Amino acid sequence: MTPNQVRLLILACGNTLRSDDGVGPWLADWTEQHFSSQPEIRVISRQQWTPDLAQDIADSESVLFIDCSIESKPGDLEFTHVAPSESRQGLATHHQGAPELLALARDLYNAQPKNALLLTIGAGSTELGEAFSPAVTAALPQACKMIDDALVTLLRPQPRPLL
Numbered sequence: 546m547t548p549n550q551v552r553l554l555i556l557a558c559g560n561t562l563r564s565d566d567g568v569g570p571w572l573a574d575w576t577e578q579h580f581s582s583q584p585e586i587r588v589i590s591r592q593q594w595t596p597d598l599a600q601d602i603a604d605s606e607s608v609l610f611i612d613c614s615i616e617s618k619p620g621d622l623e624f625t626h627v628a629p630s631e632s633r634q635g636l637a638t639h640h641q642g643a644p645e646l647l648a649l650a651r652d653l654y655n656a657q658p659k660n661a662l663l664l665t666i667g668a669g670s671t672e673l674g675e676a677f678s679p680a681v682t683a684a685l686p687q688a689c690k691m692i693d694d695a696l697v698t699l700l701r702p703q704p705r706p707l708l
Contacts, residue, residue: 552585553699554605554658556646558594558612565619565668565681568688569611572664576692585700594641602646603654607699609692610643610663613681617667620680622688624695627661660699664691 557573559566573590580586589601594610602608610627617623629651630644641649643663651657666688669678677685 551587551601551605552607553587553696554601554608555586555588556594556598556601556608556610556643557588557590558592558610559590560592562673562675564670564672564674564676565666565678566613566671567675568613568666568668568677568681568685571677571685572611572666572688572692575689576696579689579693580696583700586696594643594646596641596646596649598641598646599649599653602650602658603656605658607660608647608658608662609695609699610646610661611692612643612663612665613668613671614665615668615671617665618680619667619669619678620684621667622684622691623665624691625663625665627663629657662695664688664695 555573555576557569559569561567561570570590573588577588627643627647629647647661666681666684669680
């Protein structure tokens with residue numbers, strides 16, 4: 546690990562004024578409060594992921610992306626491993642997904658986190674409002690447990706090679 550490297554970066558995305566789209570920032574706040582005594586964790590919450598986050602990813606040992614999904618059933622939780630996307634010509638600067646950000650970290654900084662995970666929560670509503678749908682509200686305790694379990698696993702000391 547390099548001097549500037551963070552052990553675990555949490556990158557949450559979502560608009561807190563669009564109902565369930567705000568679940569990413571809500572979970573980022575929960576994570577920041579729950580793990581506030583652990584300086585090896587850095588939490589960044591944004592309305593959208595942008596290319597400037599590639600440097601933060603490059604400086605991280607592991608990264609956990611958190612976002613809602615309009616393609617999943619409301620309240621459904623899914624953890625997936627994320628790999629960098631294939632390089633494409635041009636750079637979309639409006640919104641970057643997790644695979645695109647990993648590719649930027651690789652292409653710009655020649656660096657990749659050891660672990661990259663994405664937690665998605667199925668959105669029931671992205672209409673204007675600050676309240677979560679019943680399905681997302683019901684899923685929050687399980688989402689917090691999944692984050693807790695993942696962070697404990699990702700922060701577990703790795704055995705040193707015998708050489």
